[in-house]
């Protein structure tokens with residue numbers, strides 16, 4: 137774990153931008169409803185079979201129904217191929233293949249009308265028209281690709297009109313006109329439904345984008361709320377969370393947990409001499425030196441507050457924790473940042489170290505308290521040094 141540079145951002149993936157006409161999604165809808173449409177169409181055909189059973193030649197009637205069954209199988213075959221690999225061909229190709237199948241079904245119904253009505257009674261022919269209308273309803277989901285919807289019902293009603301028109305009875309002429317007039321209305325209904333459908337798809341896409349932006353903003357907020365503004369390392373809140381988690385984890389796994397507290401020496405004087413902006417820059421440099429000196433992916437460095445820092449060192453016994461602390465102290469010293477108010481003329485830090493291995497802390501807070509006691513001892517003993525916690529520090 138690289139805790140030293142604060143929490144990392146999890147990647148949030150933006151869904152792929154659909155093409156402007158959302159064709160892929162429309163095709164997906166088309167294929168999801170295709171089995172019901174295809175099977176429903178054969179049932180409509182079966183009703184026609186029942187209506188003309190007594191009047192039309194059985195062989196021709198059976199052939200017509202077999203034709204519808206065959207076209208149903210073609211559509212189901214398309215569905216199977218699409219489900220196996222939708223990328224196999226472009227969405228437009230899938231859509232056009234379905235459109236061809238729809239056109240074939242529409243023609244079968246239209247030509248069927250001409251043939252069957254040459255045998256049927258006027259009553260049966262009216263029923264044919266009703267069943268044809270019902271079959272349009274069954275295939276209404278074709279509107280997700282409007283041309284497929286047109287390809288089905290336009291030839292069907294065109295030939296239906298011709299079939300009625302061949303009968304000289306005025307009633308049949310009226311039915312022929314109705315069949316032709318209803319056709320553009322159904323087409324317009326399909327067009328409007330497709331527009332609404334596209335609008336819904338667009339809205340769904342916009343919602344996905346919004347959700348993505350919201351997730352990103354939330355992530356950034358989460359990171360910001362756990363990062364120190366000045367140094368860009370973890371802040372006190374993040375420190376508290378990590379300390380608690382590592383305390384329990386190390387206790388569970390029987391590992392020691394080391395903690396160090398670092399304080400910049402005579403920092404008030406530094407601020408007084410060089411100003412607070414220089415003081416801020418100095419704090420940043422110390423944080424960077426600390427970050428560079430801890431064990432990467434193991435130790436967790438945080439700003440405790442003011443000019444104080446904490447490093448949490450999972451698995452570190454006292455000797456290891458002291459070695460890490462010494463490395464930090466030496467790195468800061470090596471920076472030789474001028475500090476007129478300090479004994480040595482350059483900036484130094486004092487560090488107090490404690491480890492749970494010492495057995496003098498029954499909580500993470502107590503462990504930090506022990507490191508703080510050691511820090512106090514380091515200050516008292518002359519600064520620019522690392523001091524390990526001892527239960528009874530030598531009194532001056």
Ligand SMILES: Nc1nc2c(ncn2[C@@H]2O[C@H](COP(=O)(O)OP(=O)(O)OP(=O)(O)O)[C@@H](O)[C@H]2O)c(=O)[nH]1
Nearest residue numbers: 399400401402403404405407412413415416442443
């Ligand atoms: N520039 C700057 N100064 C800060 C910041 N936070 C705390 N300080 C200053 O750090 C100084 C800490 O001073 P003290 O706690 O008196 O300790 P010290 O002068 O470092 O002395 P010793 O710790 O005893 O060596 C104060 O003057 C604070 O104003 C900060 O974010 N930026």
